[in-house]
Amino acid sequence: MSNKTILHAKHIEAGAKMVDFYGWEMPINYGSQIEEHHAVRQNAGMFDVSHMTIVDVSGDQAQVYLRKLVNNDVAKLTVAGKALYTGMLNEEGGVIDDLIIYFFSETSYKLVVNSATREKDLAWMNKQAEGFKVTVTERPEFGMIAVQGPEAKAKVATLLTAEQTQAVEGMKPFFGVQTGDLFIATTGYTGENGYEIVVPQDQAADLWQQLLDAGVAPCGLGARDTLRLEAGMNLYGLDMDETVSPLAANMAWTISWEPEDRDFIGRSALEAQKAAGDQPKLVGLVFLEKGVLRSGLKVITPSGDGIITSGTFSPTLGHSIAMARVPRSVQIGDTIQVEMRKKLVDVEVIKPSFVRNGKKVF
Amino acid sequence: MSNIPSELRYASTHEWVRNDGDGVVTVGITEHAQELLGDMVFVELPDIDDEIGSGDDVAVAESVKAASDIYAPISGTVVEVNENLEDSPELVNADAYGDGWLFKVKVADESEIEALLDAEAYAASIAD
Numbered sequence: 001m002s003n004k005t006i007l008h009a010k011h012i013e014a015g016a017k018m019v020d021f022y023g024w025e026m027p028i029n030y031g032s033q034i035e036e037h038h039a040v041r042q043n044a045g046m047f048d049v050s051h052m053t054i055v056d057v058s059g060d061q062a063q064v065y066l067r068k069l070v071n072n073d074v075a076k077l078t079v080a081g082k083a084l085y086t087g088m089l090n091e092e093g094g095v096i097d098d099l100i101i102y103f104f105s106e107t108s109y110k111l112v113v114n115s116a117t118r119e120k121d122l123a124w125m126n127k128q129a130e131g132f133k134v135t136v137t138e139r140p141e142f143g144m145i146a147v148q149g150p151e152a153k154a155k156v157a158t159l160l161t162a163e164q165t166q167a168v169e170g171m172k173p174f175f176g177v178q179t180g181d182l183f184i185a186t187t188g189y190t191g192e193n194g195y196e197i198v199v200p201q202d203q204a205a206d207l208w209q210q211l212l213d214a215g216v217a218p219c220g221l222g223a224r225d226t227l228r229l230e231a232g233m234n235l236y237g238l239d240m241d242e243t244v245s246p247l248a249a250n251m252a253w254t255i256s257w258e259p260e261d262r263d264f265i266g267r268s269a270l271e272a273q274k275a276a277g278d279q280p281k282l283v284g285l286v287f288l289e290k291g292v293l294r295s296g297l298k299v300i301t302p303s304g305d306g307i308i309t310s311g312t313f314s315p316t317l318g319h320s321i322a323m324a325r326v327p328r329s330v331q332i333g334d335t336i337q338v339e340m341r342k343k344l345v346d347v348e349v350i351k352p353s354f355v356r357n358g359k360k361v362f
Numbered sequence: 363m364s365n366i367p368s369e370l371r372y373a374s375t376h377e378w379v380r381n382d383g384d385g386v387v388t389v390g391i392t393e394h395a396q397e398l399l400g401d402m403v404f405v406e407l408p409d410i411d412d413e414i415g416s417g418d419d420v421a422v423a424e425s426v427k428a429a430s431d432i433y434a435p436i437s438g439t440v441v442e443v444n445e446n447l448e449d450s451p452e453l454v455n456a457d458a459y460g461d462g463w464l465f466k467v468k469v470a471d472e473s474e475i476e477a478l479l480d481a482e483a484y485a486a487s488i489a490d
Contacts, residue, residue: 032455033426034401222400222426290404292424313403313426341422341429 005050006143006201010208022116024051033222037315041358044149045219051115059134063106073256077103083174086254087246089266094242097121102176114236143204148194155214191231191356226312232353239309250282284352285322293322300337303327316355323352364393372484373435390463399425402451407443436474442466
């Protein structure tokens with residue numbers, strides 16, 4: 001049994017190669033994933049992300065509930081439309097999922113969580129909602145299109161009404177606004193400027209077609225993965241999961257330790273891990289020779305072994321890059337080794353961020 | 363259904379062989395193989411003068427998806443390699459039977475060419 005997004009027919013029409021993605025039939029590419037990657041870095045590309053799960057959280061205690069549910073602190077959100085990236089942890093401090101929370105008011109928030117984790121996320125959110133005056137509502141009646149790249153905003157602008165144009169005018173990164181039938185957010189998963197647009201299902205195919213006509217290239221999951229990895233963004237299930245602490249997944253910055261009396265789920269486990277100082281860490285790896293670092297390959301360091309969590313060929317840089325979980329004593333600038341196709345190769349350790357706004361950043 | 367030229371011979375491991383005459387053949391990977399692999403990012407080729415035996419892993423096609431061994435479809439001596447693939451591995455995707463060729467072999471025993479699959483047999487082997 002496989003789910004199809006509202007844009008499925010548009011993908012077939014465009015000649016997409018479809019694959020199963022955690023129960024969803026999704027485009028992996030429309031011919032060449034490398035050309036799609038370059039379209040986003042150099043011009044504008046779009047992704048069907050309608051498979052992602054949108055959840056509205058509302059009610060008198062929506063803020064109180066979310067301050068317990070996630071490790072970042074939604075009380076930091078005070079301007080309507082502002083968004084926050086966070087993990088949602090279990091009691092052991094493992095990452096159940098990573099998500100974006102949009103703030104409208106202290107009684108109204110919109111969450112976007114991963115599709116692969118939809119069922120467990122909803123079950124967990126509903127379980128934790130017990131005792132709170134809060135309503136957790138999935139919103140499957142929307143499609144979602146991410147339009148990304150240096151020309152993305154200009155191309156989207158050609159399709160907006162005067163009211164919508166005004167609504168997004170000067171919107172800073174990591175904001176969202178409901179305007180007309182669209183929710184338009186300056187978020188994304190590529191390291192480029194652009195929008196993520198939530199659209200009612202019956203208008204999704206038209207919007208997709210208008211974007212195509214405006215010269216936005218359709219891009220599949222293949223390019224989405226190489227773009228997010230170049231941008232140093234985690235992919236749930238590869239770079240972290242329920243057995244991994246945010247401290248070991250380059251997500252320490254999402255943990256709001258203050259105020260000390262905010263008892264979010266997983267806090268005591270994280271405090272113990274932090275005190276022990278023994279969590280591994282997620283770093284970036286650069287490999288300049290021929291060959292591609294791949295997920296699951298063993299990493300060898302003087303202080304013990306690690307593992308590549310995500311690896312790929314970077315189309316922007318022309319060589320392979322990876323994220324790897326390694327012992328904490330490994331330092332940026334170190335040369336360590338990866339076991340690759342029966343031989344050991346040297347790789348350089350960098351911060352896990354490779355490309356932003358089309359440019360190399362290390 | 364991908365393109366399978368009738369004038370070529372094939373190995374079940376998705377290499378094609380073109381008889382160029384004078385005991386020399388050109389070797390590449392099939393359209394079907396490049397479609398399965400996706401965008402090529404590196405191609406590692408054998409060295410000129412390498413003695414290769416049918417079935418040996420002699421080259422590697424590394425795509426965005428995976429690194430795949432390429433097997434010698436025939437025994438002999440490598441006499442030429444496609445140096446353009448060093449800078450343009452995407453030629454294998456764009457023109458698998460033409461500019462995307464991999465290497466040329468001076469064959470040891472020409473009867474090995476006839477023993478390879480013809481287009482029909484290769485098509486049958488990938489029909490599934």
